[in-house]
Amino acid sequence: MALTNRDAAIVLGMVARGDKRHDIAAWFGENQARIAEIEQGSHGSIAAAPAADLPPKGAPGPKGRRLRAFVRKALEALEANDVAAAKKALQEGSATYDRHEA
Structure with missing residues (x-):
């Protein structure tokens, strides 16, 4: 690339x-x-x-794995028709991903 x-x-x-x-x-x-x-x-x-x-500081691999867990949580909430919980999971996941790490 x-x-x-x-x-x-x-x-x-x-x-x-x-x-x-x-x-x-x-x-x-x-x-x-x-x-x-x-x-x-x-x-x-x-x-x-x-x-x-700039993207958030830190290794993208661990950030991606953590974000994926939040996405799974949001999908589970959506399957249970809990839109508020899904939205919260996605917001938390996004904030965690965007956090700068050493």
Whole structure:
């Protein structure tokens, strides 16, 4: 998968924020060599994306597994016709996913 200039800006923003290189690479489904290439200027002179445009800090795998559990909980609530519980599960899952992690 080729990273776009927009992706490169996000990579640079994540690097500037202090994210681990393997977390950045995992976010894009790439290896750390692609991240190093971007840091070395493979996409030209691109400015880092602002903090508001960056994904949450932390490894995407554990975040995805936790989010999946919240989605299952929401689906179970919907099957029981409990829309309020489903909405709560999705809101909690989204907030947990968006939380920055070390």
